[in-house]
Amino acid sequence: xxxxxxxxxxxxxxxxxxxxxxxxxxxxxxxxxxxxxxxxxxxxxxxxxxxxxxxxxxxxxxxxxxxxxxxxxxxxxxxxxxxxxxxxxxxxxxxxxxxxxxxxxxxxxxxxxxxxxxxxxxxxxxxxxxxxxxxxxxxxxxxxxxxxxxxxxxxxxxxxxxxxxxxxxxxxxxxxxxxxxxxxxxxxxxxxxxxxxxxxxxxxxxxxxxxxxxxxxxxxxxxxxxxxxxxxxxxxxxxxxxxxxxxxxxxxxxxxxxxxxxxxxxxxxxxxxxxxxxxxxxxxxxxxxxxxxxxxxxxxxxxxxxxxxxxxxxxxxxxxxxxxxxxxxxxxxxxxxxxxxxxxxxxxxxxxxxxxxxxxxxxxxxxx
Amino acid sequence: xxxxxxxxxxxxxxxxxxxxxxxxxxxxxxxxxxxxxxxxxxxxxxxxxxxxxxxxxxxxxxxxxxxxxxxxxxxxxxxxxxxxxxxxxxxxxxxxxxxxxxxxxxxxxxxxxxxxxxxxxxxxxxxxxxxxxxxxxxxxxxxxx
Numbered sequence: 188x189x190x191x192x193x194x195x196x197x198x199x200x201x202x203x204x205x206x207x208x209x210x211x212x213x214x215x216x217x218x219x220x221x222x223x224x225x226x227x228x229x230x231x232x233x234x235x236x237x238x239x240x241x242x243x244x245x246x247x248x249x250x251x252x253x254x255x256x257x258x259x260x261x262x263x264x265x266x267x268x269x270x271x272x273x274x275x276x277x278x279x280x281x282x283x284x285x286x287x288x289x290x291x292x293x294x295x296x297x298x299x300x301x302x303x304x305x306x307x308x309x310x311x312x313x314x315x316x317x318x319x320x321x322x323x324x325x326x327x328x329x330x331x332x333x334x335x336x337x338x339x340x341x342x343x344x345x346x347x348x349x350x351x352x353x354x355x356x357x358x359x360x361x362x363x364x365x366x367x368x369x370x371x372x373x374x375x376x377x378x379x380x381x382x383x384x385x386x387x388x389x390x391x392x393x394x395x396x397x398x399x400x401x402x403x404x405x406x407x408x409x410x411x412x413x414x415x416x417x418x419x420x421x422x423x424x425x426x427x428x429x430x431x432x433x434x435x436x437x438x439x440x441x442x443x444x445x446x447x448x449x450x451x452x453x454x455x456x457x458x459x460x461x462x463x464x465x466x467x468x469x470x471x472x473x474x475x476x477x478x479x480x481x482x483x484x485x486x487x488x489x490x491x492x493x494x495x496x497x498x499x500x501x502x503x504x505x506x507x508x509x510x511x512x513x514x515x516x517x518x519x520x521x522x523x524x525x526x527x528x529x530x531x532x533x534x535x536x537x538x539x540x541x542x543x544x545x546x547x548x549x550x551x552x553x554x555x
Numbered sequence: 556x557x558x559x560x561x562x563x564x565x566x567x568x569x570x571x572x573x574x575x576x577x578x579x580x581x582x583x584x585x586x587x588x589x590x591x592x593x594x595x596x597x598x599x600x601x602x603x604x605x606x607x608x609x610x611x612x613x614x615x616x617x618x619x620x621x622x623x624x625x626x627x628x629x630x631x632x633x634x635x636x637x638x639x640x641x642x643x644x645x646x647x648x649x650x651x652x653x654x655x656x657x658x659x660x661x662x663x664x665x666x667x668x669x670x671x672x673x674x675x676x677x678x679x680x681x682x683x684x685x686x687x688x689x690x691x692x693x694x695x696x697x698x699x700x
Binding site: 249291 | 635638
């Protein structure tokens with residue numbers, strides 16, 4: 188009798204558990220991702236400096252699940268530059284973790300860690316299978332992080348974004364408005380919990396654009412306040428003068444498709460309202476890339492990319508890149524890429540300097 | 556002799572009619588979808604994942620054809636996008652977490668069966684294959700050179 192009762196209890200429990208964990212049809216967890224492996228060679232002209240290296244440039248792993256009709260969860264893990272914790276190479280991070288609600292094409296709400304919409308490239312800058320480049324336009328190229336203040340040019344994170352498009356005949360009006368942390372995230376355990384915004388102000392921004400079948404253009408902006416304590420300390424100024432300095436980013440993007448020709452361009456201007464007669468941290472970036480779809484599988488492009496960075500009175504730097512490359516789709520999931528870049532840099536502070544380098548890259552991009 | 560006069564033109568007429576039918580692509584939908592016709596722009600919105608539901612809020616289920624044949628080529632011409640461009644659009648949707656590419660089916664017969672059985676479904680097949688099990692919402696005729 189006891190054995191019979193135990194069997195009944197076990198059967199009832201297993202039914203209950205299977206109902207709890209049963210996945211409705213069409214709501215399964217999806218696991219997918221991509222990686223890009225590259226070989227690069229850099230030669231500094233007029234110098235003996237040269238570097239050559241293979242690299243697992245990027246690997247992204249996605250988890251996605253439709254939680255309910257109109258609700259989707261999405262997680263994105265990112266590993267860059269041959270990540271190895273053992274060798275202290277590269278980096279890994281949680282790039283995205285959000286839930287999205289969709290109420291038609293006119294309104295979608297995304298809550299959680301995400302990459303906000305800014306200009307044309309910001310949301311997809313790390314989605315290497317979508318880009319023909321191996322090295323991306325300068326303000327979007329994470330491997331230049333030690334040369335260019337990337338996080339000053341574009342917003343890298345947001346935590347809430349409302350977006351969608353409003354159709355009007357042959358036009359679509361895109362909009363996106365988002366909010367996130369200011370950049371003054373605490374990285375010093377001595378000042379309390381790390382990863383927490385220590386300012387009183389958040390990042391706010393958005394993009395508004397117009398699309399037709401072959402044309403896309405938009406304007407983007409963000410506003411936040413940053414502190415310049417590190418600058419004040421370095422220059423021996425009173426830090427309280429550099430608390431909550433307003434930073435404004437303005438961007439514009441224009442893309443056009445005419446037959447098999449593609450044109451993409453962007454402009455970004457970053458200004459700081461610091462009211463200080465000596466400091467100038469303003470920055471500017473623009474690029475234009477012309478591409479041609481030679482065939483269904485082969486795409487060529489050439490581009491002109493410029494960054495102008497001020498960090499005066501400490502330094503300023505201009506980078507100019509002329510680039511050309513190609514991407515060939517071996518099949519639906521594998522692409523081969525090649526790229527050449529001629530990069531010139533000029534500084535006038537602290538000392539006047541200039542240099543030129545040639546870059547040669549080859550890469551394989553795989554979606555799985 | 557009389558029979559030859561009837562048979563030859565009849566065979567010729569049937570041949571011409573069948574060629575005309577094979578040169579036409581029908582965009583089909585489940586019989587319960589609320590729209591009887593679609594503009595090119597709206598069709599592209601469905602196939603690029605921009606719009607995910609019909610006007611009655613029923614989700615759109617989009618089917619593609621896997622084999623690269625005349626039917627698929629004509630359909631993409633109607634959309635005004637090359638297959639590689641459509642693949643880029645779908646890949647972007649996938650990597651942004653905004654949706655999946657349309658399911659690519661092996662044959663037109665399979666497309667017909669799936670569309671007939673799936674509420675909110677839309678697909679495309681050669682017009683000659685369409686019976687009464689689905690609704691035709693667009694017919695594309697191949698332009699002779």
